[in-house]
């Protein structure tokens with residue numbers, strides 16, 4: 001795909017409706033999507049293997065998992081009945097810029113029969129409502145870390161190494177006046193804090209806070225005339241795996257992390273060795289461990305020892321979560337914005353715990369419980 | 384049985400699974416062209432997209448793949464806390480979330496890869512599949 005200033009042609013090549021229309025009381029809403037998708041793919045002669053982008057007003061993670069797609073472009077824009085026009089517009093821009101090669105825009109709605117109507121958390125007819133909720137989870141702390149014991153068995157990660165994630169991030173937070181939790185803690189403090197969901201203790205869970213953030217983006221030529229040093233976007237990635245943490249392909253690794261990270265690094269033309277500063281969304285202490293491995297900073301099973309040895313701590317060779325992270329800085333519920341803000345501060349040289357010589361920063365976020373991922377490669381050098 | 388625990392509501396695409404549970408059978412969908420089972424239920428095989436798939440009774444045997452122990456009980460689970468939320472690796476390939484019954488849910492008792500077998504208990508209008516240590520297995 002050549003740079004044509006957004007003029008490259010994009011076409012709708014397949015189009016179809018559900019096999020039946022009207023009253024369909026025997027088909028769940030998600031299956032209405034799937035039926036229309038099968039028909040549209042049949043219409044254009046493409047296979048589901050050709051699809052790497054998905055857009056719908058429902059949760060695109062759930063639909064991609066249902067269809068067996070590993071997306072690198074997700075659009076869940078939901079602004080009412082015109083959403084699909086917006087999906088098409090966004091998809092055209094995504095295809096022109098190479099985020100993906102083929103996008104499905106889908107619709108399925110059991111508006112009359114209300115069969116398997118999802119969208120709200122805890123719907124008892126959703127797949128989560130049928131196959132996870134009955135077993136007694138109470139929010140992310142009691143589901144998200146479900147793979148940690150498997151990781152421990154596979155790779156020998158110790159409880160002390162897991163606790164060291166929280167200890168190291170508190171060291172960064174101690175340097176940050178805006179961090180909510182700044183008092184130094186030890187591994188023993190972490191392991192003697194209240195058990196939330198074995199093997200996860202209170203101090204291995206993120207904070208719950210209020211707050212927000214915003215970003216303004218513009219073109220590189222225009223950015224040069226503005227007062228702040230520009231932070232350039234070198235590469236981006238996104239992906240998803242499954243809305244049900246129990247259906248992860250591998251409980252010791254996130255497929256969405258791997259796909260999103262590889263896409264962003266390839267687009268930026270860099271490797272992990274080129275990264276000076278790193279943010280990995282830490283809803284729980286195991287997230288930086290999975291992130292370091294899935295983005296390729298260390299080998300499989302090495303991240304716990306890597307963190308415990310101080311490599312990500314102040315003075316270490318890979319400064320990680322330098323604001324203190326979700327564990328010690330802040331966590332409003334959707335922390336990703338704060339990870340990006342800290343990357344920008346580090347690249348501008350204005351962070352409270354400033355790292356010397358940061359030219360490339362990576363901000364990596366998780367969506368849901370390993371359901372989705374997004375990765376940004378940022379730099380203060382113009383590409 | 385606490386009336387407050389979350390109850391699954393089947394859809395037409397998942398009803399055969401719950402019909403099996405009601406008869407004391409664990410059933411999964413099977414794709415003959417892939418020679419593979421899959422879960423959760425859907426109208427086509429997620430590997431090859433064939434809609435020529437069938438429901439089959441499976442063994443109900445599996446192993447404890449991973450778990451955590453929830454200290455913050457969900458509604459209706461107050462008497463059970465702390466209790467394990469587990470992922471069971473079924474002998475036929477797919478994995479499913481479940482609870483472990485018939486054994487105190489402690490880290491010492493719950494050893495990864497220990498053999499399990501399905502059992503069912505009433506939950507609202509369905510029978511819910513749960514797992515217990517397999518009979519005859521070392522504990």
Ligand SMILES: [Zn+2]
Nearest residue numbers: 414417428431
């Ligand atoms: Zn198949």
